[in-house]
Amino acid sequence: MRSYTPCDLPPLPRLHCPFECRKTVQRYGSKADLYIVKTPCTGKPLANGWCAWHQSSQELLDWGAQIGYPRLQVNSALWITGGIANWEDYAVCYPASRREQITWAIENYSTSERKQARYGHRNT
Numbered sequence: 001m002r003s004y005t006p007c008d009l010p011p012l013p014r015l016h017c018p019f020e021c022r023k024t025v026q027r028y029g030s031k032a033d034l035y036i037v038k039t040p041c042t043g044k045p046l047a048n049g050w051c052a053w054h055q056s057s058q059e060l061l062d063w064g065a066q067i068g069y070p071r072l073q074v075n076s077a078l079w080i081t082g083g084i085a086n087w088e089d090y091a092v093c094y095p096a097s098r099r100e101q102i103t104w105a106i107e108n109y110s111t112s113e114r115k116q117a118r119y120g121h122r123n124t
């Protein structure tokens with residue numbers, strides 16, 4: 001089974017979890033003036049380089065490794081661009097609430113891959 005090796009993210013072992021907590025803040029208390037504040041995670045990284053709260057990011061990258069980091073359509077408005085660096089880019093701000101959609105998208109992707117393999121190599 002293929003596994004994830006850091007590309008743009010710092011190599012292991014890491015001193016800091018690379019996750020970025022993103023929070024939308026209203027400037028001057030105005031809803032029309034929103035901006036995003038990125039705060040680095042302060043959790044202590046485990047052996048895989050992510051802290052206990054952000055293990056789902058490692059899980060995401062492991063899944064990506066198994067299917068080769070393709071362009072993955074998550075829902076009609078969101079997709080992960082193909083390539084390991086883009087998957088890492090997504091993993092550092094991957095909200096755990098998105099997990100169900102991601103597993104569905106990966107399952108869906110693997111199924112269509114298998115179908116293509118089956119129909120692409122027909123012995124007739």
Ligand SMILES: [Zn+2]
Pocket residue numbers: 017018019041042043050051052053054
């Ligand atoms: Zn973290």
